[in-house]
Amino acid sequence: YSDPHFIGNRRVITHLMEWKYDDIGNECERFLGPYGYGGVQVSPVNEHAIMDGRPWYERYQPVSYVIQTRSGNEQQFRHMVQRCNRAGVRVYVDVVLNHMTGGQQGLGTAGNYFNGHEQQYPGVPFGPEHFNGPESCPTENLEIIDWDNPVQSRNCRLFGLRDLKQSCEYVRRKQIEFLNKLIDFGVAGFRCDASTHMWPEDLQNIFSRLNNLNEEFFPSNSRPFIYHEIIYYGGGGINPNEYISLGRIIEFRFWKEITNVFRGHNQLKWLRNFGTEWGLIDSSDAFIMIDSHDLRVGHNGELGFNINCFEPQLLKAATAFMLAWNYGIPRILSSYRWKQIVKDGKDLNEWVGPPTDLFGNIISIKINPDESWNNQYWMCEHRWKQIYNLVRFKSIVDDEPIINWWDNGDNQIAFSRGNRGFIAFNLQKTRLNNDDNGNADYDKNQLDLRKRLQTGLPAGTYCDIISGDRDGNKCTGKSIIVDQNGWANIYIGHNELDVFFATHLEAKL
Ligand code: LAG
Ligand code: CA
The missing domain is CATH 2.60.40.1180 (Golgi alpha-mannosidase II)
Structure with a gap:
């Protein structure tokens, strides 16, 4: 599961955060393809909770596996995947398998009712028997308290999110159906959200039953590419090694160390042997980034350790190092603009969702004849010259030492x-x-x-x-x-x- 199935010498993925599928299809044809990007990650595609103010993180609260969000519906998604593949650009979907919503009730983006208190999700359907509870999670309030404890971390709730029992065959089957549907549409793989909070053996079971990639776009017997979100900075706790046979690991020590250097807290000269000699996992197991949809708003909510689009010179420089160094598979976040309100080192507006019109529809990206775009809404880091020129650099230097x-x-x-x-x-x-x-x-x-x-x-x-x-x-x-x-x-x-x-x-x- 560690081959991204890039076409030719393409080497870099961009995450077009919250973009609409029609826009992504356009971007694959007019920019990502021609400028040599290898793939695009799309934000979670399945139905999720509609929350007050429409924060970006509502997409991490699934309600069903129906493909319908503000980014578009199933047909639009499918059409986008075809267009991107034909433009030479692979599609990876961010999938949230660990949990459903938090403790609220309401409607999802496809119109399905849900009730988090009672753990009822008729759109799937999932009911209380499909969730971890007192029999499997040892903490009193069912929350993860000791994050280094494997049982709590896997069987208890992450931020109150209702935790799916993936040891249950029915749950697995529903998730496999969903993933296989995406595979049959022509996606190349998945970003696996919150992998630390799922048992490796459950994931192994699910992945082993996934279809091979669609032969219309991929060589026969191709397996999906899977990269895991495992927040690990060394020390005890859950070790990424447990997941290495299940795909690539998003190596959090990469952004941490590089950001530290580029912020002037460590000398550049030390980077000489940056990589496994610094304790990072093998390059062939690694997936890397400088910024992400989470880091954008701070590291655990705290600004000053991350580098985001509000410090463009720093972001470009750190990204350049990421793209020039010979390590892992890099992903570039392409984000939207929001009004940062920084107080006591935190961004009070960290929740703000994508730019919308008066009706709550996500605003489209508009590209002008001179290649500028409506940048009052979209940052388009993937279109910054210093960045896309190094995407090309990476293709040209390939695996040269x-x-x-x-x-x-x-x-x-x-x-x-x-x-x-x-x-x-x-x-x-x-x-x-x-x-x-x-x-x-x-x-x-x-x-x-x-x-x-x-x-x-x-x-x-x-x-x-x-x-x-x-x-x-x-x-x-x-x-x-x-x-x-x-x-x-x-x-x-x-x-x-x-x-x-x-x-x-x-x-x-
Ligand atoms: C992830 N990786 O493991 C995502 O990268 C991260 O963006 C997700 O959290 C998290 N796991 C769960 O999928 C995001 C926000 C959270 C948010 C959560 C669910 O960072 O802040 O929690 O998505 O929407 C929110 C509230 C919490 C509340 C929870 C349940 O912020 O205060 O407890 O919802 O209602
Ligand atoms: Ca879990």
Whole structure:
């Protein structure tokens, strides 16, 4: 379950959070396909609770497995999957199998009644006998209290969400039916929500009974790609290793360590051996990110550890490192705008859902002839040039090793990917500012990266794909001249907006 089934040398997934299926279909054809994205993750597709104010997290409260949400209905979903596959872009669905809603009642997005208090979900149907209760969950209020305790963590309630008993054959069967329906429509796999809270053997049972992927789009005998949300930062508790045979693990230590470095709390030079030597799981088991639908609003609700779209320079730089490094399968969050209200390090508006019109319909993405879009609503991080140019970089350098590492002993680094791509970062400023509390008494020139470095590249003139692009036989931004032996003068000034420089074989004049 660890092969994403990318087409050709595509390597990167984007999550078009809360987008509508018709819009995603359009985006696959006009952007994701042409710009080399490998796949798109869509927000949960099945019926969920309608909550006051329509927060984004209502999609994580399932009511049935009917495919109908504000993103569209089953037909629209199906049509989107076909269009994306034909554009060379795979589709992965975020699936919530651990639980149904919290303790409320009402209607779901497909019109089905539900009652969380009584654990009645007639749209499936599920009843009280399909949920974990006092016989399987040892805590008094049925809530998870000790998160490191495997029984509590799997059989008790996560934030009050009614916890499905996946040891029950009927529950499994309903979930398998749902997943197989998606597979038959042509999806390539799933993001598995809250995997830590489900028993590996139950998941094994469910996954082993899934259909092979649809042969209209995939080679025969292809298994679905599955990546698991397992929040693990080392230490005791539930270890991701328990899930490795069940797909890839979203490696939370990746974003944590990288964010820490890019925020100036650790020197860039240490990244030299970043990966398994830092205790991370094997690259071939890993799925990685910098930002996500959850992290956007803080790490456990606390801002300052995460990097989101409100710090675009930082987000671009950290994302660039993710895309240039040779580790795991990267996902880029493409989010929407909301009005952040930060108080005591928390975002009071963390609940705000996607942009809607007066009737509560999600607003469409509109692309203008000059490729700009209605960015008062949608951030479209996947359309930021520094990001999509590195998506291309990743395709071009493929699995080439990291060589020609250079650092200045502090916060300037550079490396090449075999002889196909080269990247350099200059975060010296961040570091010095931190060290001396802004009372700088240093030579500004020391903050510039100005150095003759080994790029690994064949001789020629190369365009920087960050400050500009290659446009026919000229560069619209910076350029470097690589000599016969691979050396070139690299310059990243301390006052440049983007703190990195990158180029590759296709950016050669
Ligand atoms: C996940 N991964 O394991 C998702 O990435 C995460 O976004 C989901 O939580 C969580 N698991 C459950 O699927 C989100 C919000 C929660 C929200 C939950 C259900 O981060 O804050 O809980 O979705 O909508 C909300 C309220 C809670 C309340 C609960 C039940 O915030 O206060 O207890 O609903 O009513
Ligand atoms: Ca559970």
